[in-house]
Amino acid sequence: MYDFDRPRTARPDAAGTGVVAGSARLAPCDRHPRAPREGDVRIPAGCAIAAIMDRSGARHDGSDILRSIALMHDRSNGLGGGFAAYGIYPEYEELYAFHIMYESDEARRETEAYLDTYFMSEKQERIPTEPVASIKNPPDIWRYFAAPHPMRLAASGLDEAEYTMAHVFHINGKIDGAFVASSGKNMGAFKGVGYPEDIGAFYRICDYDAWAWTAHGRFPTNTPGWWGGAHPFTLLNWSVVHNGEISSYDANRRYVEQFGYDCELQTDTEVITYLFDLLSRRHGLSPELAAHIMTAPAWDEIDAMDAADAAFETALRTTYASALVNGPFSVILGSSEGLLAINDRLKLRALMAAEKGSMVYMASEQAAIELVCPDAENMRAIGGGEPFVVQLDSVVAAKAAADADAENDPHNAPLAHEVGVLPRRKEA
């Protein structure tokens, strides 16, 4: 891990008070002892998920996704809901759009001072919200359109994404009362404690236009009541909504922590996001192959393959054995390329998909699709361990045109900001 004051993964109760360090970011409350929040303990949760995407890249407001997730009201219990939207900030598409939740003014001041040091902010504003009766005590929610500070980025020796990720980890782990809800470009997450339809109204998602929307309604098994713990979980351009409880959690967590990811929230969604980030962004594998690794074919199937395929699959399964995700789950991954849905190998969670023209719909329940698109076509259940990929037409075209050979080549090229450094590298 890059040493930006590595966040602690454990928060020992140093004072022996029974209150875990880090709790200052919770607004003061009279209950004592307070219930453990996300990150203090591991909280299993059931969920509803939904997604809508226009492959043509045309943007639609959030009204359909809101109705779709609202239909599945009974699959959540009012303790978490949220949305991720892609393409909502075209005027700032080159800048990182940080959505940050604050539980105190001190947290905001500290975070902004930190951001001022490491980023150059072009615009910062409070995210507009609408009062909703059922939404209690929302945090102060801001957004920042920012670029990495060029000199500090160059000095860090990291690429832009790694640099940004490290600072997001710092804010989440080290600044009490601040939580980065999303940190991608031209995308954002809108989430909080409440039913998803109320959260959507609170954030006025019907006033944003996006080419892809994902939504999440949460049924956690206890009551952390913390906005940062709601989903979608995001990192850089990734967003993940997830239904299920992965039994491989600790194996996956301890695997990704080797590579500097801090699983602060102890949630499945977080570790799945980090697995995608590791395999896809860092190791250069396609999101489909990353999903394939996470739901690898059984050895029996591999043994039945021809030798070349079996060798390929064996190498993947062997090298990435600890990236195998186990237990019931359905996941929708959002990225700048589009959406990817994946179910566990045994198909223990529902996830339906359908399409109409350039539109693609996914939801935990078929009714949630038919509600917003009554004449949807190709309605089907997404199979266990079979990545379902939806990409923007422009991405598909660009990939088809790219004649480059398809080897993954993670981070072997010199970083862009290193090229201008003196002395120049001599050509070999």
Place this chain on the structure above:
Amino acid sequence: MRDFRNPRYKVLRDREECIECDLCVRQCANEVHYRDKKTGALRADSMKCVNCQRCTLLCPTRALAITRWPQVDAGSAVWTEGAMDDITAQAQTGGVLLASMGNPKSYHIYWEHLLLNASQVTNPSIDPLREPMETRVVLGSRPSKLRVNERTRTVVSPLPPQLSCDVPVMFSAMSFGSVSLNTQKALALAARELGTYFNCGEGGLHRDLEPYADRAIVQVASGRFGVDPHYLNAGAAIEIKIGQGAKPGIGGHLPGEKINEEVSRTRMIPEGTDAISPAPHHDIYSIEDLRQLIFSLKEATGYAKPVAVKVAAVHNVAAIASGMARAGADIIVLDGFRGGTGAAPKRIRDNVGIPIELALAAVDERLRQEGIRSTVSLVASGTLRNAADVVRAVALGADAVSIGSAALIAMGCHQCGDCASGRCNWGIATQRADLVSRLAPEAAAERVVNLVSGWNREIQEMMGGMGINAIDSLRGNRLMLRGVGLNEKELEILGVKYAGE
């Protein structure tokens, strides 16, 4: 010199049941049972009894039982009979006390303080009778990231050589000399049947075992017995034995009387000479020397075989294991201080080393802290007694385990701890032809196969209960464990939460 020790055991013979068939007389290589020369009566010399239970189990009328010698001790919790016996034995011989099998002392067995998880409500358990339940493990080193060509579905740089085990259980190293050839044959047959590996130990690979060489791990220890290019290339993998849990820090000594023609041929040493394994490898005086040996062996085998390095679990084992991984070991084998042996100095066996549970947890965690755990495989051994122990070991971080004592017990061993005498009545730890012939390799292999198959079914049941359908998802998954009866430091080292947390 008169022996001032009491017998440890007393032979009880039910005269009403005994039919005087003399089977016990013929079976006991220790000559406990005998016919009184004067009276012809069937009698027993309890002093010679090691409690191997051969006679009690074979007696057709179950007329025999062994009990503890009834002599009371002096009532001291300090000067127990056992403590005094050791002193007496040394007072009579002036020698180093020898012992066999694993550490019998009542140290904490951490396995028994780790409880397993199961799914309820939020997560369905998986029925292994209905759903696939994968227990295959692949052992070897691998890159932390793979270079692939997704379009052609090929790997750009091929994976280093790997071992593939259908069950997460292998057989520990037991050399020809310390155990009989029939014992090794049984393990070889069982390994083939189970899709796992046996380890020929440091005594070379007997020519009768060559048909099973694809299931053999061949060992290179400090004595280098039986090592030549043919041997190195014969097996599926090579293991460098630095140390052994039962006797960390010391070598071995197979007395000349055990070096018969077959042992001599297999070990490549003259008949009747003592086989001395030095305490250290005399070409490994530091970690960089280990690297040279690892790569010498890889060169000798064309980089086609994984090279494992086995060490005893000692105080600084985490740093040692990390060094081994960096020195090029493909598989790290950790042997805990309760691991068995054919012969070890008693003081070493009972006092040196640390428990495998703590060593395994510490090594797994250290390798993760250094970001290299996924590039190397970890095998744990030294008292894995049942399927739950295997599940615990994997959850603590092992890729696979090795069993020695458990496999021998399956064949008939009753842990009498008298292996060093060479009079094993079960035909296991002996080279006496009449005793060896008591162990039929096929029958013994069947018992071992049954044992490991039974364990594997239990492992599948426990994994299914946790909602896990591949052992990959159990490895290092310490949230599946909870401690009971452990202090905070123990929990910290094991990396587990307390039950109820």
